[in-house]
Amino acid sequence: MSAPAPILRTLDELRSATRVWQRAGETIGVVPTMGALHDGHLSLVAAAKAACDRVVVTIFVNPKQFNNPDDLQNYPRTEEEDAHKLARFEVDALYVPNADQVYPDRFATTVSVSGLTDVMEGAYRPGHFDGMATVVTKLFLQTSASDAFFGEKDFQQLQVVRRLAADLDIPITVHGCPTIREIDGLAMSSRNLLLSDRARVTAPLLHEAMEKLAEGVAAGHPFGELQRATIDRLEKSGFTKVEYLEIRANDDLSLLDTPTRPARLFAAARLAGVRLIDNIAV
Numbered sequence: 524m525s526a527p528a529p530i531l532r533t534l535d536e537l538r539s540a541t542r543v544w545q546r547a548g549e550t551i552g553v554v555p556t557m558g559a560l561h562d563g564h565l566s567l568v569a570a571a572k573a574a575c576d577r578v579v580v581t582i583f584v585n586p587k588q589f590n591n592p593d594d595l596q597n598y599p600r601t602e603e604e605d606a607h608k609l610a611r612f613e614v615d616a617l618y619v620p621n622a623d624q625v626y627p628d629r630f631a632t633t634v635s636v637s638g639l640t641d642v643m644e645g646a647y648r649p650g651h652f653d654g655m656a657t658v659v660t661k662l663f664l665q666t667s668a669s670d671a672f673f674g675e676k677d678f679q680q681l682q683v684v685r686r687l688a689a690d691l692d693i694p695i696t697v698h699g700c701p702t703i704r705e706i707d708g709l710a711m712s713s714r715n716l717l718l719s720d721r722a723r724v725t726a727p728l729l730h731e732a733m734e735k736l737a738e739g740v741a742a743g744h745p746f747g748e749l750q751r752a753t754i755d756r757l758e759k760s761g762f763t764k765v766e767y768l769e770i771r772a773n774d775d776l777s778l779l780d781t782p783t784r785p786a787r788l789f790a791a792a793r794l795a796g797v798r799l800i801d802n803i804a805v
Contacts, residue, residue: 527606528617534624534665540616541667549576553668555659558582559599559713560608563703567672568612570700578614579666583625587654599716625661634660636683639776643789644679647766655680656687663693671695676702676710678787678802710801722795725761730801732757733788737805746780757792766791770805
């Protein structure tokens with residue numbers, strides 16, 4: 524079995540490695556994560572390995588992404604297990620920076636992307652996207668990556684990252700990779716670890732209901748009626764709150780009643796205290 528990747532905790536250690544790769548003209552892929560790695564993350568690592576000469580996986584539970592302190596406190600942390608999961612991919616570095624390497628004393632800068640961040644996750648998690656955009660910008664610059672890999676499960680995040688890279692002229696290609704699902708359809712997420720056994724049985728109903736709604740849209744049924752029926756079904760199944768269930772355009776996330784251009788159906792719902800999100804093409 525391959526040895527786990529070296530864990531680098533300081534920016535100096537990271538740059539010592541990336542300087543050598545850059546001098547050799549090698550491409551560097553980065554997979555930014557908050558740890559608790561699952562097969563969804565590992566599919567991003569596989570994509571990076573296939574596309575790039577060198578691969579850096581980052582693990583940093585970013586406090587600026589959490590508007591709820593309990594959410595931050597409860598977020599799963601499994602660094603040792605994560606390192607072993609990555610061993611078979613033979614990544615070149617696992618960057619697990621200490622907080623002071625990302626937000627040093629007197630840190631005073633925020634990266635904020637307007638428009639794309641006003642809806643859905645941005646509306647329900649104030650400050651989330653500012654925190655995400657700031658740390659992603661820092662990780663792009665710290666790793667000197669030529670390519671970055673993000674999952675389409677967090678499609679809004681993917682579009683925000685693409686926008687910030689373009690707007691700030693960061694020389695990086697942002698790749699979107701397909702959502703990886705459990706065999707019962709539940710989108711893989713680190714938060715799934717927080718589901719009770721009973722809630723885990725109910726959770727796949729979110730994706731199932733979304734697929735049914737998408738079929739109704741394709742058949743020409745009014746979206747408003749389908750939306751109300753789907754929310755009612757989910758709440759009767761045990762979901763305590765459906766925060767949003769919307770069709771939005773892929774490019775600018777504008778709200779649509781019917782998918783007259785490339786679009787996705789987005790959902791966020793709470794189940795037994797755990798917040799689940801998903802999206803599918805329509």
